[in-house]
Amino acid sequence: MPLLDVRDLKVVFQRKGAEPFTAVDGVGFAVEPGQTVGLVGESGCGKSVTSLAIMGLLPRRGNRVTGEVLFEDTDLLRLRPQDLRDRRGRDIGMIFQDPLSSLNPVIPLGLQVAEVLERHQGKTRQAALRQARELLDAVGIPDPARRLREFPHQLSGGMRQRALIAIALACKPRLLIADEPTTALDVTIQAQILALLKDLVDRSGTALVMITHDLGVVAGLCDTVNVLYAGKVVERAVRHDLFADPRHPYTHGLLRSVPRLDADRGGRLHQIRGSVSDNIPWPDGCAFAPRCDRVIDDCIGATVPLTPTRRRDGALRCTNPVPLEVPA
Amino acid sequence: MVRVVLRRLSQLGVTLIALMTLIFFWLRSLPGGPVDALLGERATPQTRETLTRALGYDQPIWVQYGRFLRNVVTGDFGNSIRTGEPVADVISRAFPATVELALAAIVIAVGLGIPLGYLAARHHGRLLDNATIVVTLVGISVPIFFLGYLLKDWLTQGTHLFPPSGRISTGVENTGVTGFFVLDGLLTREWDASADALWHLILPAVTLATIPLAIIVRITRAGVLDVLDEDYVRTADAKGLRNATIRKRHVLRNALLPVVTTIGLQTGTLLAGAVLTEKVYNWGGLGTLITDSISGSRDYPVLQALILLAAVVFIVVNLLVDLSYAVIDPRVRVR
Ligand SMILES: Nc1ncnc2c1ncn2[C@@H]1O[C@H](COP(=O)(O)OP(=O)(O)OP(=O)(O)O)[C@@H](O)[C@H]1O
Ligand code: SF4
Numbered sequence: 001m002p003l004l005d006v007r008d009l010k011v012v013f014q015r016k017g018a019e020p021f022t023a024v025d026g027v028g029f030a031v032e033p034g035q036t037v038g039l040v041g042e043s044g045c046g047k048s049v050t051s052l053a054i055m056g057l058l059p060r061r062g063n064r065v066t067g068e069v070l071f072e073d074t075d076l077l078r079l080r081p082q083d084l085r086d087r088r089g090r091d092i093g094m095i096f097q098d099p100l101s102s103l104n105p106v107i108p109l110g111l112q113v114a115e116v117l118e119r120h121q122g123k124t125r126q127a128a129l130r131q132a133r134e135l136l137d138a139v140g141i142p143d144p145a146r147r148l149r150e151f152p153h154q155l156s157g158g159m160r161q162r163a164l165i166a167i168a169l170a171c172k173p174r175l176l177i178a179d180e181p182t183t184a185l186d187v188t189i190q191a192q193i194l195a196l197l198k199d200l201v202d203r204s205g206t207a208l209v210m211i212t213h214d215l216g217v218v219a220g221l222c223d224t225v226n227v228l229y230a231g232k233v234v235e236r237a238v239r240h241d242l243f244a245d246p247r248h249p250y251t252h253g254l255l256r257s258v259p260r261l262d263a264d265r266g267g268r269l270h271q272i273r274g275s276v277s278d279n280i281p282w283p284d285g286c287a288f289a290p291r292c293d294r295v296i297d298d299c300i301g302a303t304v305p306l307t308p309t310r311r312r313d314g315a316l317r318c319t320n321p322v323p324l325e326v327p328a
Numbered sequence: 329m330v331r332v333v334l335r336r337l338s339q340l341g342v343t344l345i346a347l348m349t350l351i352f353f354w355l356r357s358l359p360g361g362p363v364d365a366l367l368g369e370r371a372t373p374q375t376r377e378t379l380t381r382a383l384g385y386d387q388p389i390w391v392q393y394g395r396f397l398r399n400v401v402t403g404d405f406g407n408s409i410r411t412g413e414p415v416a417d418v419i420s421r422a423f424p425a426t427v428e429l430a431l432a433a434i435v436i437a438v439g440l441g442i443p444l445g446y447l448a449a450r451h452h453g454r455l456l457d458n459a460t461i462v463v464t465l466v467g468i469s470v471p472i473f474f475l476g477y478l479l480k481d482w483l484t485q486g487t488h489l490f491p492p493s494g495r496i497s498t499g500v501e502n503t504g505v506t507g508f509f510v511l512d513g514l515l516t517r518e519w520d521a522s523a524d525a526l527w528h529l530i531l532p533a534v535t536l537a538t539i540p541l542a543i544i545v546r547i548t549r550a551g552v553l554d555v556l557d558e559d560y561v562r563t564a565d566a567k568g569l570r571n572a573t574i575r576k577r578h579v580l581r582n583a584l585l586p587v588v589t590t591i592g593l594q595t596g597t598l599l600a601g602a603v604l605t606e607k608v609y610n611w612g613g614l615g616t617l618i619t620d621s622i623s624g625s626r627d628y629p630v631l632q633a634l635i636l637l638a639a640v641v642f643i644v645v646n647l648l649v650d651l652s653y654a655v656i657d658p659r660v661r662v663r
């Protein structure tokens with residue numbers, strides 16, 4: 001049984017005086033205990049909104065969330081707000097993109113770690129701070145006793161993200177959601193943070209939902225990958241299958257637009273033409289069609305469903321997929 | 329922290345000397361002078377000259393200026409031209425009255441302003457919030473004079489709910505200790521004097537508090553709304569913290585930063601408002617003193633000291649604001 005089972009998740013933003021906007025359009029995926037699942041897609045495809053909807057962290061007003069978010073058979077979308085509060089930080093931890101703005105500038109780091117332990121484990125301030133020191137130590141922050149008393153602006157970017165990881169993992173949650181945790185960091189620091197995350201989830205058996213637009217992150221970390229486009233899952237595959245044989249033209253394009261060391265020198269990097277914001281003149285049909293090289297009539301006329309493929313855990317939303325490469 | 333205070337104090341010294349110079353020459357450049365004002369137009373040249381010499385106005389202006397600076401440094405501001413008393417006495421009699429009034433107004437403005445602003449933010453976009461925006465706009469725009477007389481009219485003349493003027497009723501015994509009548513009553517256990525003084529204080533304080541109150545409500549509301557959108561509040565939510573903890577620990581403290589700045593910026597408005605308020609309620613503080621010192625005779629020594637005092641208050645308040653800012657926000661603390 002999956003630990004997290006997201007089914008037909010839909011988020012519609014409704015602003016006064018504006019057209020309703022469907023940011024997440026029937027997303028579904030599952031995460032087994034201890035598994036690392038990737039959500040990949042370009043900016044604006046709905047990755048963050050999906051994760052916030054799972055956590056119940058979307059703004060209280062101005063949106064409608066439907067579908068199911070089953071966490072060990074409990075539908076988080078139907079929990080009372082105070083019951084969901086009991087689970088956030090305890091059963092599910094979350095890390096955000098910008099470590100500086102995600103920490104409170106006027107509160108010492110120690111308390112920001114300790115407060116989650118006080119809340120969920122009923123620890124006293126003193127005991128919580130003692131454990132906070134161990135947690136900071138465990139995520140590789142040097143001189144943790146001193147850092148406890150410091151404020152976020154006194155830490156480097158990588159250190160801040162380590163602190164946020166310590167906070168998210170403090171109560172040993174069974175699921176961690178990381179929303180582009182390395183995007184705001186230097187490249188060298190990115191690698192360290194990813195290695196740390198991988199190490200921590202491997203050792204503790206925590207399941208991880210890794211949100212990223214970076215296929216390199218996926219390649220290094222994820223067991224299964226969901227590719228999102230315009231609020232929908234367009235392809236799902238285990239990591240090896242996805243990289244070896246991308247079937248959806250969008251995934252295919254994404255992979256070909258990644259620079260590779262072994263590519264021909266002077267060979268041009270592939271680009272997907274257009275951008276997500278291209279208007280889609282047809283109500284149903286494939287949202288990628290305006291940018292797709294393989295578009296056929298069927299892509300536009302009717303809804304293209306997400307159908308399982310014959311590969312393990314595979315699924316695909318495409319009427320004219322890239323053919324499987326046949327080994328010569 | 330200590331270094332900041334020291335630096336600020338030395339800035340204070342420089343500012344004051346510059347200000348004194350400015351005041352000294354400015355007052356003397358005005359047409360008409362204290363001698364004319366004291367003696368009237370029909371005085372003989374003889375009398376006129378005697379008085380000019382007695383007051384030292386016959387000396388070259390640089391000598392006057394030097395003597396004046398020396399006196400200021402030694403705390404001697406001379407005698408009031410109007411009453412002949414030492415300026416220090418005149419001012420120290422009026423000073424506590426104004427401070428008491430201003431403090432009461434600040435307590436009202438901050439004590440009500442922050443909770444109301446917070447409440448409005450929690451009801452963002454709903455009736456209470458919209459009502460707050462309208463009411464505070466009225467509060468900011470209503471002239472103090474008008475509001476003062478209006479309250480006085482309603483609540484003292486017809487209904488006798490509050491005393492119309494003064495700081496204490498005649499016949500109520502109060503022993504002066506600090507010059508703050510409400511506090512004095514508590515210190516000397518003259519409870520009825522304290523209560524009576526408080527009774528007199530309420531209307532003037534409310535009048536003076538209106539504008540800063542309205543401003544603080546608005547700033548708090550805006551601050552809370554801004555902070556609620558911050559990433560760290562979302563992080564706090566992701567930790568599953570209780571709402572009360574999030575509000576107290578994560579929202580309010582950050583939202584108060586602009587409020588603290590505002591309080592400092594309001595000092596000038598408050599001083600100006602005090603002059604008007606004291607006029608309406610015949611309060612007998614610095615505001616009354618300023619009016620008297622300008623309108624009758626041109627009481628240079630008192631005026632000089634008053635302007636200096638205003639500057640000191642201004643600078644000290646802003647120093648306190650900076651210090652409390654540093655207490656709230658570690659980013660501005662100097663290491
Ligand atoms: N509160 C909101 N109100 C209205 N629209 C929103 C809101 N939050 C997000 N959106 C819209 O939903 C869409 C998906 O946004 P989301 O933040 O999930 O993208 P993303 O995939 O995380 O992109 P990025 O890589 O830039 O983080 C965007 O078009 C965004 O403008
Ligand atoms: S459904 Fe058609 S348009 Fe869409 S990706 Fe597949 S081939 Fe391209």
Ligand SMILES: [Mg+2]
Nearest residue numbers: 047048049179
């Ligand atoms: Mg995002």
